[in-house]
Amino acid sequence: xxxHEKLLERFLKLPRDFTWDELKRLVGRYGxxxxxKGKTSGSRVKFEKDDSDICLDLHRPHPKNILKLYQxxxxxxxxxxxxxxxxxxx
Numbered sequence: 001x002x003x004h005e006k007l008l009e010r011f012l013k014l015p016r017d018f019t020w021d022e023l024k025r026l027v028g029r030y031g032x033x034x035x036x037k038g039k040t041s042g043s044r045v046k047f048e049k050d051d052s053d054i055c056l057d058l059h060r061p062h063p064k065n066i067l068k069l070y071q072x073x074x075x076x077x078x079x080x081x082x083x084x085x086x087x088x089x090x
Contacts, residue, residue, distance in 0.1 A: 004029050019065045054081050
């Protein structure tokens with residue numbers, strides 16, 4: 001199992017200690033990159049991919065680097081939308 005597969009498997013367990021750096025590695029594997037929305041974006045960050053209209057828009061966690069549960073659920077929904085994770089209800 002590759003390190004990316006292990007990271008995805010870890011994420012799918014909805015851990016309470018998933019970090020921002022792990023998120024960047026996870027979505028980066030699918031071609032998404034971090035893009036601040038401009039000089040006044042503050043902690044608001046968008047993950048975009050050049051050939052996709054689907055993006056992930058989150059607040060960077062602070063003061064700690066750990067994602068909150070609602071952010072993990074937003075990322076899970078994003079991964080479903082881009083076809084990485086299958087929606088169990090469909």
